[in-house]
Amino acid sequence: MSEIAAAGVRPVGRSRLGAGAQASRGAPDVRRMLQLGLAGIWLLDALLQYQSFMFSKAFSQMIGGTSAGNPGVVASPINWDATLVAHHAVLLNTIFATIQLLLAIGIAWRRTVRVALAASIAWALGVWWFGEGLGMVLTSSASPVNGAPGAVVIYALLAVLLWPADRAGRPAPFTAARAVGAPVARALWLVLWLSLAYFALLPVNRAPQALNGMITGMESGEPGWLAALDRGAASLVAHQGLAASIVLAIALVIIAAGVYLPPWAAKATLVLAIVVAAVIWVFGEAFGAILAGGATDPNSGLLLILLALTYWPVRATVTGPARTAPALAHTAAAGADEGTTGS
């Protein structure tokens, strides 16, 4: 195989040389594109972490607030962390932001993608506990509309599913299955979305004004147009907490089961997942409250959209030792240097 193929270069004479030049950039494959999406979100996180709000006492108070309702064994380390951040706000927040910046750069830089993804898993799990109170899943107040089970744990899940390795043997029906295999990937998807359905049906979320209150609570500090959108959405679900929770839970269960359906049906449920995640992100999370100036991340909606894309059915590619020569050429073209052939 020529190295020109390995570099992902299409025949230069296909059109203009300009197009050939574009091709010589080594167009990434789907998984690499999704990794870059993850890198971009980490970069967004890092830059948000540099906001002035994060250097103030309010940041440590925000961390400390996540301990409320959690069991003591979970809450104590959070309170310790909040106290530490309160005493060394500038130093620690600078370190936090810089770590996330390095994670983003590491994932985007092909030769360090493995190290960065592994580090991102460790970091995300640490933040999930110390910064998000395990997404409040143990507090009986978690809701899929306000970010449960914690946005940052979805970063870790994505890092696992987008790990640059391929399982030998059977073709991967979707990108998320390439590293861990289809059964494990489907199981992870099922657990995540069923847990969201469960949270939607918690008593605190099916109270008549629960969803209304959650949405209106996001208005503070938002631009006028977004606050108006929130008000409109909140009025739609006013006193409809039970019905809204049931409808949402049904949708989430359908989404959870979707990856076990035939490709055409799976695509339909993934579209539903993207729509639901987008609705949550816009109306429930107000874009992660980024426009209000105090967000540490874009919250879960955007991550759920990226996650859904990793399950989008693709034409099965034989991976590992069983791969054919054309498949090998394709894989090498797309990701030789990202280490995708390291199965």
Place this chain on the structure above:
Amino acid sequence: MIPAWILDIFAAIMLVVAAVSAARLAMARPWQHGTRRAALTDVDGAHLLMAIAMAGTLTASLQTLPNGAWSVIFAVLTVWFGYRVVRDAQVSGVRALAGGHCAPHFIHAGAMLYMFMAFTAPAAHGSGGMAGMAGGLSGMGTLQLPLLAFVFALVLIGYSVWDLDQLSGPGASGHYSLATARTAPTGPVLVAVGVGTSAAGAGASAGPGAAALSPAASATMAAEPVTELADVAGVPPASGPADGTGVLAPWVATGARIAMGITMAFMLLIMI
């Protein structure tokens, strides 16, 4: 309040970018190579201006021109790169609108223009609008139309991540090694485009990454304006002993673009 030393670090990075861009402009010697090469120095010129403007915004002591002047400059740059994006689209199709060489520069210029136009100084500073922009971050002004700031930040982040990927991609210099493709002869030839070839020698001979081109393809190549080849990384295509090496290496321009993209996104997000 963001510690001043963090803003100073970003400002220092911008000064480095400005210095590198100035060096590239000087070493490219556009005045010796006519209008063709001069037209290709727009990227380095834009980098120089943007880096100086951002440094002045991050740190008041580095302020240079008044805000009105910067607004005019970036309006001109936005129009210029917008024109080049449209021209790319006419040549290469609609994909050039997002993935062409000039699209990132168009976004960068547009983001700078937006920042200077939308800045609102904090009330305590007593001056509204753009008057407070220079060195404004230390006073923490905000931007009008924050959604636009968010969208610009997302696009800048996207381009930065993409550039990082391409810079580290197969052959490392793949995207960025096209400066010497101008030397490819016309006719049926072997052209090395790629893997592991140096920026200086990629197009000169058949190497490990060589592939045969059809006569038709070569004819197409021959018809391609030379400027298209170098456009990918903003590297001057005209001859010169230092083309594509040292500070003129394509990755230098891309590195500058990454640094500016991240810094610009940082500025936009902290002023929301």
